[in-house]
Amino acid sequence: MNAEKESFDLSGYLHALSGEKVRLILCGVIACGVALALSWVLPKTYETHFTLRLGRVWFEGSQGGSYNRAILSESAPELAEIITSPAFLKGIATDLKLKGDVNTLKKRIRPIRPEHSDLERMAVFTVGVRGPTPEESLRLAEAIAERTIERHNNEYRDVLAIRKNWESDFAGQITSAESELADLKRTLAEYRRSGKTDSAMVALNVDMESRQSLVSKLREKFRQVQLENSEFMSRRSQIVSPPYRPEKPIKPDLRLNAGMGLVAGLFLYLAYIFVREAVRVGSIPRP
Numbered sequence: 554m555n556a557e558k559e560s561f562d563l564s565g566y567l568h569a570l571s572g573e574k575v576r577l578i579l580c581g582v583i584a585c586g587v588a589l590a591l592s593w594v595l596p597k598t599y600e601t602h603f604t605l606r607l608g609r610v611w612f613e614g615s616q617g618g619s620y621n622r623a624i625l626s627e628s629a630p631e632l633a634e635i636i637t638s639p640a641f642l643k644g645i646a647t648d649l650k651l652k653g654d655v656n657t658l659k660k661r662i663r664p665i666r667p668e669h670s671d672l673e674r675m676a677v678f679t680v681g682v683r684g685p686t687p688e689e690s691l692r693l694a695e696a697i698a699e700r701t702i703e704r705h706n707n708e709y710r711d712v713l714a715i716r717k718n719w720e721s722d723f724a725g726q727i728t729s730a731e732s733e734l735a736d737l738k739r740t741l742a743e744y745r746r747s748g749k750t751d752s753a754m755v756a757l758n759v760d761m762e763s764r765q766s767l768v769s770k771l772r773e774k775f776r777q778v779q780l781e782n783s784e785f786m787s788r789r790s791q792i793v794s795p796p797y798r799p800e801k802p803i804k805p806d807l808r809l810n811a812g813m814g815l816v817a818g819l820f821l822y823l824a825y826i827f828v829r830e831a832v833r834v835g836s837i838p839r840p
Contacts, residue, residue, distance in 0.1 A: 569826055569829070569830045570823075570826055573822070573826055576822065577819060577822050577823070577826075580818045580819065580821070580822040581815045581816075581818040581819040581822070582815070582818070583818060584814045584815060584817055584818025584819075584821070585811050585812075585814040585815040585818065586814075587814060588810045588811055588813060588814025588815075588817075589807060589810065589811050589814070591805075591810070592805040592806075592807050592810045592811075593807075595805050596685060597685065597686075597802035597804065597805070598683050598684070598685065598802055598803055598804035599683065599684055599685070599686060599687045599689075599690045599799040599801075599802050599803065600663075600681050600682065600683045600684075600690060600799060600803045601681070601682055601687075601690045601691055601694045601796045601797055601798065601799045602665075602679055602680065602681050602682070602694075602794070602796065602797075603679070603680055603682075603694050603695075603697075603698050603792060603794055603795055603796040604677065604678070604679045604680075604792070604793040604794035605632075605676075605677070605678060605679075605680070605698060605701060605702070605790065605791070605792055605793065606676065606677045606790065606791055606793050607627055607632060607676035607677075607701075607705055607790050608705050608706065608709050608789045608790035608791075609627075609676065609709075627676055627705075632664075632676070632678065632701070633664035633678070633680075636662065636664065636680070636697055636701060637659050637662055637664070639655045641700070642655045642658045642659060642662075643655055644700065645658070645693070645696050645697060645700065646658055648696060648700075649692060649693065649696055651693070661682060661683040661684060661690075661693065662680065662681070662682055662683075662693075662697065663680070663681035663682070663683070664678065664679075664680050664681075665678065665679040665680065665681060677793065679794075680694070680697065680698075682694035682697065682796065683803075687798050687799045687800070688798070690799060691796055691797070691798050691799070694796035695795075695796055698792055698795070698796060701790070702790045702791070702792065705789075705790040706789055706790060709789065709790075716778075716781070716782050717782070719778050720775070720778050720779060720782055723771060723774055723775040723778055724775060726771050727768060727771045727772060727775060730764060730767050730768045730771060731768055733764055734761065734764040734765060734768060737757060737760055737761045737764060738761065740757060741754070741757045741758065741761060744757065
């Protein structure tokens with residue numbers, strides 16, 4: 554008896570469903586149209602990308618064996634943290650006169666981690682930048698790329714300037730010490746021509762030997778700094794792939810929303826049919 558009742562109920566549902574095909578399809582189409590209409594009026598989001606190769610400064614030593622030591626080099630994750638920092642974004646927002654706070658701006662920037670470890674060691678990475686219009690997303694991406702390049706180039710220039718300043722400082726010290734040594738030699742020569750052999754001449758000899766030792770040490774350090782500087786290598790930051798003007802928005806996704814609207818419409822009408830049949834069957838008097 555229970556089996557006959559279940560068979561009767563199921564057949565009733567299927568019969569009701571077969572008679573509602575047109576309405577079912579119409580409901581799905583209407584829901585799909587509503588989803589498309591909503592997608593059309595919702596705010597749009599555009600995204601552009603750019604790829605950077607970050608500069609670095611490294612030291613290729615040859616004394617005591619070959620080795621390679623980075624002096625200044627940032628990895629992609631480190632730079633991703635920097636370009637999403639409040640200090641960096643505040644400068645971008647001020648330059649572009651963007652509205653909204655720094656946290657809102659941060660959500661529009663999407664650093665993409667390199668797929669290969671070699672690219673990460675080379676500090677090559679891509680950044681996705683979103684905006685409400687194609688022009689704004691492009692402007693923001695260009696500003697981030699240019700400021701990043703400028704920041705790195707300034708740091709590398711400063712690092713290399715320190716090394717060059719050491720070389721200049723030693724050269725200046727050598728020139729000054731050699732000038733003082735030449736003055737001592739002239740003074741000592743005058744003493745010898747005059748036939749003086751007092752304590753002042755002895756002091757001049759000691760002072761001249763000290764100056765000669767100082768000049769020798771300075772020259773040795775100068776040669777060492779020159780050698781190290783000759784082994785310093787640098788690679789300036791550059792934009793590998795510049796940002797482009799996006800043609801189509803990434804949000805809202807018309808295809809996805811239309812599909813979801815169609816499925817939702819069909820599901821709701823199916824639910825309505827089953828509920829209606831359940832109520833109808835339940836209202837039939839039982840013998």
